[in-house]
Amino acid sequence: MSYDFSQFGGHLGCGSGIEELMDDLGHALASGSPDIRMLGGGQPARIPAVDAIWRRRLEELVHEAGGLDRALTSYDPPMGNLKFITALAKLLRDSFGWEIGPDNLAVTPGGQTAFFFLFNLLAGRMPDGSRRKILLPLVPEYIGYANQGVDGDLFRAVKPAIEETGAHEYKYRVDFEHLEVADDVAAICASRPTNPTGNVLTDEETARLSALAKAHGIPLILDNAYGAPFPGIIFTEAKPFWEPHVILTYSLSKLGLPGTRTGIVIGPPEIIRAIRSMSAIVGLANPSTGQQIMTPLIESGEVLRISREIVRPYYEARCRLAREAAQAAFGDSVPWRMHRSEGALFLWFWFPGLPITSKELYKRLKQRNVLVVPGEYFFFGHDEPGWRHRDECIRVSYAMDEAIVRDGLRVIAEEVKKAFQLHIED
Numbered sequence: 001m002s003y004d005f006s007q008f009g010g011h012l013g014c015g016s017g018i019e020e021l022m023d024d025l026g027h028a029l030a031s032g033s034p035d036i037r038m039l040g041g042g043q044p045a046r047i048p049a050v051d052a053i054w055r056r057r058l059e060e061l062v063h064e065a066g067g068l069d070r071a072l073t074s075y076d077p078p079m080g081n082l083k084f085i086t087a088l089a090k091l092l093r094d095s096f097g098w099e100i101g102p103d104n105l106a107v108t109p110g111g112q113t114a115f116f117f118l119f120n121l122l123a124g125r126m127p128d129g130s131r132r133k134i135l136l137p138l139v140p141e142y143i144g145y146a147n148q149g150v151d152g153d154l155f156r157a158v159k160p161a162i163e164e165t166g167a168h169e170y171k172y173r174v175d176f177e178h179l180e181v182a183d184d185v186a187a188i189c190a191s192r193p194t195n196p197t198g199n200v201l202t203d204e205e206t207a208r209l210s211a212l213a214k215a216h217g218i219p220l221i222l223d224n225a226y227g228a229p230f231p232g233i234i235f236t237e238a239k240p241f242w243e244p245h246v247i248l249t250y251s252l253s254k255l256g257l258p259g260t261r262t263g264i265v266i267g268p269p270e271i272i273r274a275i276r277s278m279s280a281i282v283g284l285a286n287p288s289t290g291q292q293i294m295t296p297l298i299e300s301g302e303v304l305r306i307s308r309e310i311v312r313p314y315y316e317a318r319c320r321l322a323r324e325a326a327q328a329a330f331g332d333s334v335p336w337r338m339h340r341s342e343g344a345l346f347l348w349f350w351f352p353g354l355p356i357t358s359k360e361l362y363k364r365l366k367q368r369n370v371l372v373v374p375g376e377y378f379f380f381g382h383d384e385p386g387w388r389h390r391d392e393c394i395r396v397s398y399a400m401d402e403a404i405v406r407d408g409l410r411v412i413a414e415e416v417k418k419a420f421q422l423h424i425e426d
């Protein structure tokens with residue numbers, strides 16, 4: 001028997017790049033096989049000092065009066081736990097002078113869901129029949145946004161300027177000259193740091209995007225899944241950014257709590273009310289364990305210290321090792337470049353002139369038990385024909401054990417060399 005799906009079902013129920021990615025990730029982690037080099041997903045590292053904090057907090061919750069009840073056995077209101085959002089608003093107000101209170105915050109089941117709500121709230125088909133788009137000022141951009149429109153494609157993306165910053169290094173920059181905010185743009189959106197590249201929009205680029213959004217009466221959405229002040233996986237001096245028309249998203253995932261599915265949206269009260277309403281309709285309430293684990297760490301400001309003193313240095317050291325391993329694996333054997341690493345958990349490789357597509361490279365690597373993500377998935381919203389660059393990149397996570405990353409990079413270099421060599425022999 002076959003079933004007819006609605007348009008919504010067709011868009012959301014028929015597979016996507018992000019599903020493939022999470023499938024790879026889930027199976028690799030569940031298999032526990034030492035042979036699989038899982039460099040594909042966005043799984044955060046297990047940092048022992050951070051894990052110890054979660055253990056301590058879980059024990060405290062079990063013994064606190066009402067702790068277990070709040071974490072496991074009660075529904076929270078759809079807006080999120082009042083104590084949690086009040087504490088977070090206060091921390092951000094006190095630390096950065098942002099003029100926000102609890103009415104500016106909503107909790108969602110992870111950042112992913114926050115984007116599903118935000119994008120479909122602002123863009124897509126409007127009541128007058130017109131269609132609105134989300135403008136991505138820079139691609140490649142986070143694969144998880146790509147298929148989120150309930151009635152079709154939501155994105156328009158602008159090709160970046162490419163700046164070569166070293167023998168094997170480069171950096172994408174927002175090409176402001178070609179960044180047009182047309183009348184049908186509902187919001188501008190960027191992840192900072194960017195997944196997949198590790199690019200961090202500079203303070204100046206961010207302020208310029210914000211001014212552009214404000215001038216057009218639309219919000220700027222900044223995705224801080226890896227950003228400042230928490231989890232703070234940023235290796236440049238980029239400052240946390242807020243203005244009244246800016247929507248910020250945060251998540252507890254990359255701090256080390258992806259299993260709690262806790263996302264946070266900060267924005268104008270009108271947007272926040274809509275997100276809370278969507279939370280109630282779609283899911284009644286939010287998972288509360290993450291909020292309960294974090295509330296005292298937010299009240300005391302410890303979350304900022306954990307981010308600054310444990311999480312950021314950990315990833316920065318891992319990033320350095322991974323870059324050295326890449327340098328050793330590739331040497332000068334093939335054309336290759338890495339994006340400058342300014343944050344997040346990934347190395348983003350570009351192999352100029354790669355004779356096979358990044359998807360083919362992904363398949364060959366998968367056969368050798370190395371999982372990466374083909375770059376083409378991250379170039380949605382931009383369909384200029386003939387831009388080969390989008391088939392020449394892959395994303396490699398360095399959050400796994402150093403030996404796994406090193407070994408995986410060795411295999412990647414072998415397969416890339418083979419692809420170039422076979423092409424020459426052809």
Ligand SMILES: Cc1ncc(COP(=O)(O)O)c(C=O)c1O
Nearest residue numbers: 042110111112191195225251253
């Ligand atoms: C840039 C970015 N935004 C949002 C998310 C969503 O994360 P979560 O739903 O775990 O909060 C991710 C996850 O990897 C991400 O990389």
